[in-house]
Amino acid sequence: MIMRRIHDIREARLSVFDIGLLFDASRSVRETGGDASAWRRRLAVLLNELCFAPKVAVMELTCTTHEGTRACLERVAPVQIVDFGVEAERQGAFYDRLVWGGLTDPSLSRVHELWGSSFTVLRRDLVARSHWQQSALYNGAFLDHGCGDFLLSVSMLHDHRLASVIVLWRSRDQAAFKPRERSLVALLHHQIKKDVTWAEAAPPPALSPRLRAILARLDSGASEKEVAVDLGISTHTVHGYVKELRRRYGAHSRAQLIALARQRSPALKLATDVPLQPNNHAASRLVPIAERAR
16 A cells, blocks of 8 residues: 555655545546556546646556666657647657657756666756756757656566656646655555556557558558558558557557557568558548547
């Protein structure tokens, strides 16, 4: 139980009210049962409420090595991602620049030293305010997405070769995160690690022959235009299929889609063994993604 980490609670000077919030939050996540997406969504919403964080990401990353180096962080790949407050139309750029770019940014080099252990840190634990506000990351990606401060929590799942990662962001008109939020997130993350069931990796989604063929061609380096010419369909239709593939794999960019597909679909390249026959009328019969989701 959370109370077993009484030393952390005393060190953080959490109030009785805060401890009650932690118990309620932990119970709320447990009540979602074994639904992985459900507990991640619940956790993201709870962290938004507990820590006044407009943007929250709850994710698991593959960890082929636990060495704390920039090269290691450049090789991690997302397995599951659920977020709160991240604009859907900007998710690709948000994760590419703030998360993957942030983890390897020179201004946050201390993350490279900590990687391989479980830790929860404030931005000010990693870089002083003056250096942070002069950094290219703060004045570039963070500015573009309206973020000013962040809190990072990592829990290594060595048995599963995964890293459970939680990131919270605050806007520029908010105060920086404080030790209270760091302790709340650390204690809750520790409890979640014990309460939920972790899988080696999410199973690959079931794909139609058309989706498998397109994914295999993307994996081989083909552009959407080249895939369209190869299959005899429009580029617009291919783009719709790629969006559907990203949705099914939970990817926010083409690079993440390919990384996840290679990890979770080892038989991916078999889709190219029997090429689909070109179909110039496929575009007219394709049901829009939005309509299929209804």
